[in-house]
Amino acid sequence: MSEIVLETKGLTKYYGGKLALDHLDLQIPRGSICGFLGRNGAGKTTAIKMMLGLLHPTAGSAALLGCDSAALTPAVRQRIGYVTEGHRLFRWMSIAKLERFQRAFFPEQWDDRFFGDMIEYFELSTKQKIKHLSNGQRAQVSLALALAPNPELLIMDDPTLGLDAAIRRQFLEGMIELITRQGRTVLFSSHILADVERVADRVVVVDRGRLRADCPLEAFRASVRKVIAKFSDTAPSEAQIEGLLHCRHSKKQLEMTLVDVGDAEVAEWARQTGAEHYEFVEMNLEDQFIEFTAPPNHRRLFQWEEVE
Amino acid sequence: MRFLALLKKELRESLPWLLLAALIVLGVGLVRLRPRAPFSVADYWQYTSGMTPGEPVNVHYLVGAAQLELPAVWLAFIAPALGLVLGVRHFWVPLFTRTWSFLLHRSAKRSTVLAAKLAAAAIALVVPLGLVWISLHRYACRPDVFPFPEPIKVFASGWLCIALGFVVYLGTALSALSTARWYTTRILGLAFATLAVFFIIAQWKLTWIITLTILAIAILLIQTVAAFEDREF
Numbered sequence: 001m002s003e004i005v006l007e008t009k010g011l012t013k014y015y016g017g018k019l020a021l022d023h024l025d026l027q028i029p030r031g032s033i034c035g036f037l038g039r040n041g042a043g044k045t046t047a048i049k050m051m052l053g054l055l056h057p058t059a060g061s062a063a064l065l066g067c068d069s070a071a072l073t074p075a076v077r078q079r080i081g082y083v084t085e086g087h088r089l090f091r092w093m094s095i096a097k098l099e100r101f102q103r104a105f106f107p108e109q110w111d112d113r114f115f116g117d118m119i120e121y122f123e124l125s126t127k128q129k130i131k132h133l134s135n136g137q138r139a140q141v142s143l144a145l146a147l148a149p150n151p152e153l154l155i156m157d158d159p160t161l162g163l164d165a166a167i168r169r170q171f172l173e174g175m176i177e178l179i180t181r182q183g184r185t186v187l188f189s190s191h192i193l194a195d196v197e198r199v200a201d202r203v204v205v206v207d208r209g210r211l212r213a214d215c216p217l218e219a220f221r222a223s224v225r226k227v228i229a230k231f232s233d234t235a236p237s238e239a240q241i242e243g244l245l246h247c248r249h250s251k252k253q254l255e256m257t258l259v260d261v262g263d264a265e266v267a268e269w270a271r272q273t274g275a276e277h278y279e280f281v282e283m284n285l286e287d288q289f290i291e292f293t294a295p296p297n298h299r300r301l302f303q304w305e306e307v308e
Numbered sequence: 309m310r311f312l313a314l315l316k317k318e319l320r321e322s323l324p325w326l327l328l329a330a331l332i333v334l335g336v337g338l339v340r341l342r343p344r345a346p347f348s349v350a351d352y353w354q355y356t357s358g359m360t361p362g363e364p365v366n367v368h369y370l371v372g373a374a375q376l377e378l379p380a381v382w383l384a385f386i387a388p389a390l391g392l393v394l395g396v397r398h399f400w401v402p403l404f405t406r407t408w409s410f411l412l413h414r415s416a417k418r419s420t421v422l423a424a425k426l427a428a429a430a431i432a433l434v435v436p437l438g439l440v441w442i443s444l445h446r447y448a449c450r451p452d453v454f455p456f457p458e459p460i461k462v463f464a465s466g467w468l469c470i471a472l473g474f475v476v477y478l479g480t481a482l483s484a485l486s487t488a489r490w491y492t493t494r495i496l497g498l499a500f501a502t503l504a505v506f507f508i509i510a511q512w513k514l515t516w517i518i519t520l521t522i523l524a525i526a527i528l529l530i531q532t533v534a535a536f537e538d539r540e541f
Contacts (some may be wrong), residue, residue, distance in 0.1 A: 010353060049409070049541075051541075052409075052413055054408075054409055054412060054413070054539045054540065054541045055541075056538075056540055074310075074415040074416050075415065077414065077415045077416075079414060082409070082413045084406070084413075085409075086406060086411045088406040088407045088409065088410055089407065089410060090317070090407060090410075091405065092320075092321070096433055100313075101313055101317060104309050104312070104313030105313070105414045105415045105416065106415065107309060111442060117330075141503035167341075170368055285375050303470075
């Protein structure tokens with residue numbers, strides 16, 4: 001089994017009486033590119049900050065590169081790159097000053113040439129001040145700063161938030177640059193499912209503070225499926241099938257989102273309920289994520305959609 | 309190297325404010341220390357005491373009179389004000405700009421990050437204000453400019469005023485680091501520092517002033533270190 005570089009055990013966080021993260025158990029093996037998914041307020045940033053020792057867990061623990069997050073030593077931090085949410089950097093510094101500042105903390109690892117190449121690739125000048133950069137340019141500087149020390153583990157908190165499609169693509173290509181280096185592990189939270197699909201080989205899904213999935217991307221893609229069953233007469237208002245996430249029915253049609261349900265089980269259900277016809281509907285990752293994390297009493301915004 | 313990088317960053321962020329504070333004290337000092345030639349003992353007596361010409365000169369008064377008293381009063385306000393501004397710059401601004409996460413994920417201990425901030429504040433208070441104060445004092449002690457040297461007590465009081473700047477800095481830091489609400493315990497750091505400054509200024513005995521200043525700094529420093537080590541960012 002490959003080495004675990006990021007592990008959480010029962011990681012829990014309360015803000016006052018509000019539960020933000022509930023017993024998160026994670027194991028990320030070395031070399032994984034892990035997409036950390038969840039809706040707004042799901043607990044992603046809280047989890048990341050606890051992993052990095054910036055927040056104290058209410059219960060449980062986290063370990064990065066074998067070191068307890070609550071006591072990350074400077075030597076271990078040196079091996080971890082971190083891109084903060086919103087790319088918050090010192091606004092008064094120029095890129096060159098920021099590079100000098102960052103380099104001081106990675107005296108042996110800092111790759112001047114790589115940093116220079118990335119800045120050039122992003123068409124930035126080291127004389128530019130951070131306060132004069134756009135969101136996208138700040139994101140690019142953040143990434144270059146995080147990658148130049150060649151970290152073993154890179155943690156990014158929603159790095160592509162607020163970036164346009166072209167900048168996002170450049171950003172992801174920069175990220176892929178790191179991925180191509182052997183044995184590097186990346187954990188990145190994102191709302192842009194297309195980005196996750198493009199680079200991740202593993203997904204972790206948290207929903208309202210709880211871990212809902214931690215598996216290879218392909219396994220997630222294969223396990224969340226939508227089935228539309230048609231009935232000659234009135235469709236049943238509910239479906240009794242194990243693994244059912246959501247069920248929507250109209251007069252003669254039943255639409256179900258299922259998790260980990262095989263073809264045979266669906267066929268058996270269709271036979272028992274007398275469905276005239278059923279089909280599996282292709283879903284992209286975004287659809288799967290939305291269905292997977294939608295609340296059980298989830299209603300459509302426009303009710304007329306359900307009118308046949 | 310890491311500490312120096314952090315120290316340089318903090319000093320650079322403090323630079324405009326410490327220059328402004330130093331310039332104000334220097335300006336007040338230079339206005340006060342304008343040489344008035346010819347400057348005889350009688351002129352000096354008239355100048356410092358406000359007595360009319362011809363009145364008998366009180367030598368005891370003259371020995372205790374100080375040209376630097378007014379700049380010292382200004383310093384007693386400027387140094388705490390600079391302490392407040394530095395505290396805001398070092399601990400509050402990163403909360404608003406959300407740069408704490410970036411700063412704290414350095415390959416340095418939290419104590420190193422805090423030590424750099426405290427050292428930067430100490431340097432920012434002591435070096436510019438101290439240099440200005442020493443310069444003013446040396447100028448005021450020139451026998452060709454003023455007939456009496458400055459009393460050592462006034463010179464020492466300037467340094468104590470600078471130390472009060474550090475008291476306010478620590479109080480501001482403590483309030484910034486608190487996660488409580490303003491109307492509860494968050495205000496306590498700043499309130500304690502403000503009360504301590506007024507209480508210390510009201511003292512007459514130099515030994516008491518020194519003792520209370522050290523005590524206030526020690527209390528606030530212990531609290532600040534504990535709060536910073538434990539703070540969530």
